[in-house]
Structures are given as structure tokens and as C-alpha cells.
Amino acid sequence: MKKVVLDLAVSLDGFIEGPNGETDWCILEDDMNFEGFLASIDTIFYGRVSYDIWGNFQPGSGASQIEQQLWKDVNSKHKVVFSSQSRDDDNAIFINSDITNKVKEIKEQGGKDIWLHGGAGLIKTFIELNLIDSYRLSVHPTVLGSGTPLFKDLKERIALTLVKTNIFKSGVVQLIYEPRK
């Protein structure tokens, strides 16, 4: 069965963006093996705003060959957009209701895993509906002080099991958890 994987960068104080949407604190290192992560998924879940920005993003002609290849990989995935508005995109489906059951159906199709891309609203919905199977949080060595929190106003605690830890030269620590059964 497919897993829903939340893979994202967080500041040490748990923000996914600064107060004005800043992501300039996010570090990308070659040994983070983002290609490896992309190879483990065949589907990407977007909210509407994220889809409009990133769903068919084309890097500029000045981008490196590695970057061009990354975006080619990303754009080859199945796309699922959680939105009441649809778009003209043969490679995307649009879901507007009954999220829990529709996600269950997609997971049961098997194949590779699903990257829960975001944004913040969709991630919050997935956390609250208990639909995330793997949290891959790259904790950055920066305290932002304010911004958009990854976890916000949850009604219940989430107990997790630490599965793996990856430490990078830049001081980023990737913590990989699964919800405790």
C-alpha cells in the first residue's frame, strides 16, 4: 500500500515559512539525496495554491542540468490537487470532498509512495485527518521566531516513532518518524 509522506524543511522552532513566506533559510545540499526521495514516490499531493505555483513549474534556461532533471522527474509524477477549482491538466486529478476515503482509494492502488507537497493548509488537514504515514522533517539550524507553524492548534497529541535520522554537513538534521500504532 502506498504511504503518504510529508517531506519538508522546518526551522528549529517548527516553522515551514517565515512571517512573509520566507524560505531563504532552507539549505539544499547534494548529499540530501532528493533524487532518491523522488525515485521513491510516483504521486504528489498539492493544495490549490501550491499546485498553481509548482504543479507544472519549468526551471529557467539558466538552470543547471541537475535542476532541469529534478524538475523533469517532479513533473512526471501523478498529481492530485485538493481543490474546489479544477485546471486543464491531463496529468492531474482534482479532489474536493471526502478526502479520507479518496486518499484511502489512492493508497490502495499500490505502487510507489505519495509526496504530500503542501501548502500549509493541506498539511494541516492531513495531520488532523490522521492521513500521514511518514514525517520526514529536515530540521534547520535556524530559529525564525515567527512564521507559519507546521503543527498548529491540534486537538490531540500525536505520538510518533523515530525511524531514522540523517545528519548533514550544513547542520540540517532530518528526522524521520511514523505515527505510533
Add this chain to the structure above:
Amino acid sequence: MKKVVLDLAVSLDGFIEGPNGETDWCILEDDMNFEGFLASIDTIFYGRVSYDIWGNFQPGSGASQIEQQLWKDVNSKHKVVFSSQSRDDDNAIFINSDITNKVKEIKEQGGKDIWLHGGAGLIKTFIELNLIDSYRLSVHPTVLGSGTPLFKDLKERIALTLVKTNIFKSGVVQLIYEPRK
């Protein structure tokens, strides 16, 4: 020169207590080597409330020998209480003003390091005054959802350097940082 060391448990979403002061999610493991940490410090900084609760805490007679020894160690340290109220305690000094300079004086006395014990208000003051030399955060595998945040409403970002990572069987990951120079 002495270092001011913040050593504490945080939930994965960055809280040091639950919404009603809960710390039941904090895990203590033998291999966390708290004795080793205690051996590295000779001074403890308390806020007034924390001092009143913990400054001369005596474990009950039912406590294990290890626990008795731990508290004996803790109680043998020099104590500095940041408070406008003083108490009758020969082993404690009370500081009420000019924190930055008084902390500087204490650091210059040399010897072992200083444990910034808390509570939350004192920690916030120390973060804002840029008085912390080492952050030792034990990230617990629990999302609390709400509570007392370690970092709150900071006016400026804090850039840190990751110094060390310790991973424990329970899924606690201790991240040790120093402020970037």
C-alpha cells in the same frame, strides 16, 4: 570562561510544557547521561518560580538511590536566582537587574559551565539578551499541539551551528547547537 547551557526537553512542535504544564511526555533514559551533564556544570540559573519548586528539592524517601544521588548533585551546585524577591539560602544569590553584565561577571569567574534551568520566562529573557552559549534540545517524538513554546515572538532570527547529535532508543534526539559567530 563559563558557558550558559540551555538543556531541556522539547516536543517535536517546540513546546517545553503542555497547555496545562504537562511534562508527562518527557522520557528519561539511563543512557541520556544526565549525571555526565551535571558533572560539567557548577552553577544553576533559576527563575523565581522554578527556584521555589526545584531550588532545594528533596526527593521522597521512596526515591531510588540513583535519584537521591542526582538530587544531591543538583543541590550541591551554586544557585543564581533571577528574581526581585530573595530567599534565605546561603547557597544562592539573587539578581534583580542588569542581567547581561551580571551574567558576564559570573561567566568570567571560570570553572565549570552554567545550567540555565528555567522556567520559560527566564529562558525567553536569556534568548532575547543573546546570553545562551549552548542549546541542548532533546527533541521528543511527540507532537503536543499546544503549550508553552521554547521560542516565542523573537524579534530576530537566531542562526545556529550544529555541534553534536545524540540519538536515544526511545526516539529522543538530542540536538546540540551553538550560536553562529
